[in-house]
Amino acid sequence: MINQEIAQIFRNIAEILEIKGDNPFRIRAYERAAQNIDSLTEDIANYIKEGRLFIIPGIGKDLAQKIQEYVATGKLKFYSDLKKSIPEGMLELLKIPSVGPKTAKLLLDKLKIRNLDDLGQAIKKGRLKGLAGIKEKTISNIIKGIELVKRGKERMNLAQAGFVAEEFISSLKNLPEVKKIGAAGSLRRQKETVRDIDILVISDKPKKVMGVFANIPSVREVLAAGETKSSVRTKDDVQVDCRVVEQRSFGAALLYFTGSKDFNIKIRQIAIKKGLKINEYGVFRKGKFLCGKTEEEIFKALGMDFVEPELRENTGEIELAQKSKLPRLISIKDIKADLHAHSDWSDGSNSIEEMAQAAKKLGYSYIAITDHSQSLKVAGGVSVSDLKKKKKEIEGLNKTMKGFRILYGTEVDIDSAGNLDYKDDILSQFDLVVAAIHTGFRQSKEQLTRRIKNACKNKYVHIIAHPTGRLWGARDAYDIDFEEVFKAARETNTAFEINAFPNRLDLNDHNARRAKEMGVRIAIGTDSHEASQLAMMKLGVATARRGWLGPEDVLNTLSVTQLLKAIKKS
Ligand code: DGT
Ligand code: CA
DSSP: OHHHHHHHHHHHHHHHHHHTTOOHHHHHHHHHHHHHHHTOSSOHHHHHHTTOGGGSTTOOHHHHHHHHHHHHHSOOHHHHHHHHTSOTTHHHHHTSTTOOHHHHHHHHHHHOOOSHHHHHHHHHTTTTTTOTTOOHHHHHHHHHHHHHHHHHHHSEEHHHHHHHHHHHHHHHTTSTTOSEEEEOHHHHTTOSEESSEEEEEEOSOHHHHHHHHHTOTTEEEEEEEOSSEEEEEETTSOEEEEEEEOGGGHHHHHHHHHOOHHHHHHHHHHHHHTTOEEETTEEEETTEEEEOSOHHHHHHHTTOOOOOGGGOSSSSHHHHHHTTOOOOOOOGGGOOEEEEEOOTTTTOSSOHHHHHHHHHHTTOSEEEEEEEBTTOGGGTOBOHHHHHHHHHHHHHHHHHSTTOEEEEEEEEEEOTTSOBSSOHHHHTTOSEEEEEEOSOTTSOHHHHHHHHHHHHHSTTOOEEOSTTOOBTTTBOOOOOOHHHHHHHHHHHTOEEEEEOOTTTOBSOHHHHHHHHHTTOOEEEEOOBSSGGGGGGHHHHHHHHHHTTOOGGGBGGGSOHHHHHHHTOOO
C-alpha cells in the first residue's frame, strides 16, 4: 500500500533531520505523521480524492502537500534533495540500533561500507578492528544489531500480518466458488510476529480460486501455481500460501496448518495411541475416514477439549485439554477500558474528549488518559502547572459524559537513577499512574531491575508500562530480572502492562504467563497516540490469551469502581 511507502519516507526524513541536528519538534512531527498514516485502514489516495487529508491527525498543510505530490508523481522532491545531503548508505547503516551518525560516517568514509551485507563482510574479515573509537564491545553490539534488523525483516508484526491476510481474504471470500475461507498458521495462533501467511479455502472449483488469488493487486510475483495450492510474494515481500480443500477436510487442514508444529506432533502421537491416524485430510481408522470437517469433531475424536489456537504451542495445554481443565481465556468482549492513552496534552493527536468519545464508541465505560510527564520534552511532557488545567478539563468532561468516566492519569518517566518524574504530592492526585522507562536502556540488568523495583515501591504507581522496552526490528528487550520485579510487583500491588502497540506487545506472551503464575495482575494498554489506535486492544488481548490469561487476571475487565479499589496500595 502507498500508505506504508509514505510512512517510511516520513520516517526517513525524520531520521535525516535528526542527523542534521534539526528542530526536535519538527522531527517528531514527521514521526507522528508516519505513525498515523501507518494506522490508517484505507488507502491514503482516497483521503486526497475526497479532500479528507486534514482529518488525519498530525497532517497540516505542509505534510498534506508532500503526500499529494508523492501520490501524484511517485516522487517527493524535498526528500530526494534531503537524501543528497547525507552520504549514500547512511540511512541503511543507521537502522542498526548501536550505530549512530558518527559511527556510520566512520564506516562509510574509512571502509566504504554502504549496507548491512558490506558491514557483515567487513566484520568477518576483521576490518573494523583498530578503527578509531571502535572497541571490541562496539563490534559485538553491531553484530547483534545486524541480527536484530535481519530478524525484523524476516518476520512481520501481528498487525501487519492481519492487514495482508485481510486483503487476500476479502478479495476471495465473496466469490461464489468460495464456500469458506480462513487464515491458519502463526497468524491464527496470534503470534506476535509472523513469517508467512497461510490461507485455507473450501471450494469445488480450485482452479478459479487459484486464478483470482494469483491476480490480487498487491501480488508482485507468483512463486508456485498448482491446482489446489499456490504461493505468491507481495509487493511488501510477504509470502502468502493458499490451499483449497474439500469441505470434509477443512477442519483437519485447519488444525494441521494452524500448528504449531510441536502441537501437531503431540496430537499425532495421541491419535496413534488411540489406533487412529491424523493428517491434513482427516482422522482415519484402518484407512477409513472418521471425521475432518471441523476442528471440534477432531478434538472430540481424540478424546480432548477444543484447544484455542492461541494456546497451541505444546506447553501443557494438550494435557489439560485431555482432563477438561483448560483455563477460560480473556476475550475482547471482557474489556471495559483502555488504561494507557495519550491526548494532545502531550504527544497525542486528539483531544481528551475525542479519545473518550472513541473509547465510548468501542463500548468501553472508562479510559485513562496517561500523558507523558514533564521531563520527556520531545514527547510533550506535561508541566506541573499544566496538570491543573488538564485535571480541570477532565472534571468538566466527566460532568457531561453520561455513563462514561475519564481517569486523570499520567505515564510518568522512571529516570536513569530510578526516580519518578513527578514528586509524590503530584502523583497522589492522579486517578491512575503508569510508570515507564524511556531512557538509559543500556544499563546493566541490575540497574534496570532496580529502577523498575523502585517504581513498584512508590505508593502512587499502579502499572509498569512496556516493561522491557522492546521494539520489534528496532530495539531488543532490555534485560531485567523478571523473578525479582514480579515479586516486588506482587508485594506492592503493582500491575504490569501488556502494551498493545504492534511492535511492542510487551510484556510478551511468555512473560505475561509468568506474571500470572507469580500472582501479578496485568493491565492491557494500547498506548494510543491517536483515537483510531484504540482498536489495537485486540492485539494486546491476543497476547494475553497466548499468556493463558483469563478475565480475572486483567485489570481492564473491572468496572471503574472495582478498578479504583483494586489498584489501591496500602
Ligand atoms: P511462521 O510462518 O514461521 O510464523 O509460523 P507457522 O506456524 O505459521 O509455520 P509455517 O507457516 O511454516 O507452517 C504452518 C503450519 O503448518 C505450522 O504451524 C504447522 C504445520 N507444519 C508445517 N511444517 C510441518 C511439519 O514439518 N510437521 C508438522 N507436523 N506440521 C507442520
Ligand atoms: Ca506461516
